[in-house]
Amino acid sequence: MKQRLYIELENCIGCRSCLAACTQCGGHEERNRNYVYDVNPFVNRQTMPLMCLHCVNPACARSCPAQAIQIHETGAVLSALVEKCIGCQNCTIACPYGIPKFDTEQNLMYKCDLCIDRTKDGIPPMCASVCPTNTLQWLTEEEIEMKQKQFNLDNGKWTASMKLEGETNVRVNLPGILQGVTKLF
Amino acid sequence: MNHQTVIPGKKEQTINQAFASNFAKSMFLAILGLFILTFIGTRMFTHIDLNLYGYMVGTIVFIGGFFYRFIAWGERPPTKILIKKGMKLLFKKSTPATTVNHLVTYKFIWNRGIYRWLQHVLMGGGTILSCFVTFPLVFGWMYFTMDDNGMYNIIMIGVNVLTVPADGIIANLSYNALNITATMVILGVCMALYRRLKNNQARAEQKFMYDFLPLYLLLFVSITGLVLTFMNVVLHGFGHSVMSLIHQYSVIITLIYLPFGKLAHIPFRPLSIFAKNYREHYSQQSMKECKVCGESFVSVEQSNDVIDVLSINQIDFKQDEGFHLAELCLPCRRKYRIAQFSGAPTHQLKVKEANQNAKG
Ligand code: HEM
Numbered sequence: 001m002k003q004r005l006y007i008e009l010e011n012c013i014g015c016r017s018c019l020a021a022c023t024q025c026g027g028h029e030e031r032n033r034n035y036v037y038d039v040n041p042f043v044n045r046q047t048m049p050l051m052c053l054h055c056v057n058p059a060c061a062r063s064c065p066a067q068a069i070q071i072h073e074t075g076a077v078l079s080a081l082v083e084k085c086i087g088c089q090n091c092t093i094a095c096p097y098g099i100p101k102f103d104t105e106q107n108l109m110y111k112c113d114l115c116i117d118r119t120k121d122g123i124p125p126m127c128a129s130v131c132p133t134n135t136l137q138w139l140t141e142e143e144i145e146m147k148q149k150q151f152n153l154d155n156g157k158w159t160a161s162m163k164l165e166g167e168t169n170v171r172v173n174l175p176g177i178l179q180g181v182t183k184l185f
Numbered sequence: 186m187n188h189q190t191v192i193p194g195k196k197e198q199t200i201n202q203a204f205a206s207n208f209a210k211s212m213f214l215a216i217l218g219l220f221i222l223t224f225i226g227t228r229m230f231t232h233i234d235l236n237l238y239g240y241m242v243g244t245i246v247f248i249g250g251f252f253y254r255f256i257a258w259g260e261r262p263p264t265k266i267l268i269k270k271g272m273k274l275l276f277k278k279s280t281p282a283t284t285v286n287h288l289v290t291y292k293f294i295w296n297r298g299i300y301r302w303l304q305h306v307l308m309g310g311g312t313i314l315s316c317f318v319t320f321p322l323v324f325g326w327m328y329f330t331m332d333d334n335g336m337y338n339i340i341m342i343g344v345n346v347l348t349v350p351a352d353g354i355i356a357n358l359s360y361n362a363l364n365i366t367a368t369m370v371i372l373g374v375c376m377a378l379y380r381r382l383k384n385n386q387a388r389a390e391q392k393f394m395y396d397f398l399p400l401y402l403l404l405f406v407s408i409t410g411l412v413l414t415f416m417n418v419v420l421h422g423f424g425h426s427v428m429s430l431i432h433q434y435s436v437i438i439t440l441i442y443l444p445f446g447k448l449a450h451i452p453f454r455p456l457s458i459f460a461k462n463y464r465e466h467y468s469q470q471s472m473k474e475c476k477v478c479g480e481s482f483v484s485v486e487q488s489n490d491v492i493d494v495l496s497i498n499q500i501d502f503k504q505d506e507g508f509h510l511a512e513l514c515l516p517c518r519r520k521y522r523i524a525q526f527s528g529a530p531t532h533q534l535k536v537k538e539a540n541q542n543a544k545g
Contacts, residue, residue: 009526009527010527016540019540019541019542026385026386026388026389027384027385027386027387027389027390028386029386032541032542035519035538035541036540036541037519037520037523037531037538038531038536038539039523039527039529039531040527040529040530040531040534041534041536042534042536043529046527046529048523048526048527050519050522050523057498057500059495059498059500059502062263062494062495062498062500063263063491063494063495064263065261065263065264065266065267065456065460066264066453066456067258067261078390082297083447083450083454084450084453086454086456086457086459086460087293087457087460087461088267088460088463088464088487089464089483089487090263090487090490090491090494092515093483093487093488093491093511094491094494094495094511095518096502096510096518096522097518097519097522098513098515098516098517098518098519098522099519103296105293105296106293106294106296106297107287107293107457108293108297116389116390117385117386117388117389120389165502165510166500172526174526174527
């Protein structure tokens, strides 16, 4: 049963639980790999998370001269292999969303790996496990379809994917904004 | 009308045309080189140790696999660019310092953890030292002779470089060189295996063929090597010939595996020096300014190279605003995405990223 990370962007309250949880993932060595932004800080309090969307054809891996970025059989795009990454940082320039982080001291790139130690066994990633407002969810294809029906979006604007740079494994959605209803959390 | 006559240039004759492929050329040159060195080293093939013949065949098969893998890898667009530009910058002033840092002291592995550094120094150091001893022996570049007077000669490429007392420290170190290096490798591999059992990241990603097999192979080589010494010293040579074959087999399998699995990083890793030179050199030339905030974040060269590599892969991140995403600094690129999601001009606002490190 394939599950995906599903993001309902506008539910975010900026609590940064996802960042804290990220640091606690088994393989993350206490460094988080996700981001939370104030959308329009002079106007309102809306925040949104940003994390690796796990592209189907990842630009980071395509630009890597060392073939250090592997794609897991679940579709997750992993952190650089520690013995292969030569520290050129092409991946950080190539990523359309600015996700990979680079540690100069260790000469090593690291990024969201969708908590592969968990998700490979069907356990939700840390960020989705702790998100208190259901901004980040771990859903099956059927559940995602249900969401689509629930929000009744037949205006072709179901996911925000038309704003993405190619197909991704993570599904991004903005039901409130796309429907023109305000959601308050 | 403007007629231009194109004089068909005489097709350049180069040595490359003599070979069917790059692979054939590299293979030919490598084996020729080995042959010549061996010819000289063994004084026209008079000092070959035929016990080591299997290693010779193993090495040649290894060289075939190595070139195959390296050439295929070098054809990938980003690799090709790095190799080409790295070669040009090879004689940069900082190259020796970078080389020592990346290939000798491994400062960057130290920064990942002292345990990981120690395990790698033991494994890598042990293996490299072993190679320095065994390859010259196999190809006859180095051999030893003993004089009647109890003196021991170390002969390299046919020249007697050192004569020492046969029971002295140096002679003993040279008899035991491979026992010492084998012990280093065994310790290092045990540390690596232990880490692979305990570390969560390692446990999540590791695969038998990729992560464990190389460790087991190194262990197999080192243990069979030590058993050989044990059989000589304690069992007075009992079982030596069988174990010698097993050991030989283990080395040959490791050599053949080397270009295709994790151990491929040994020949490929030196490219990290190219990467460092590339970033240093082109950063000094001219820096790319972010199309949104104007801050320099990478060299113009690298930004352009990445855009080129992506377009070869049919990936184009050109935006309606006229810039390519590789022309935005990382924070602006992230905020630009948020702006695409929400419609608010997040990336245009002069506000610093707030609390992105989950601290407090
Ligand atoms: C050219 C010089 C070399 C460089 C720059 C290099 C670099 C590296 C790096 C960066 C790692 C990852 C270490 C970590 O983050 O824990 C690694 C792992 C490893 N290296 Fe090397 N290496 C070199 C030579 C060697 C040699 C000669 C061997 C001989 C056997 C070797 C065997 C290994 C093994 C087995 C691992 C994996 C350890 C594990 O299981 O985690 N390396 N190497």
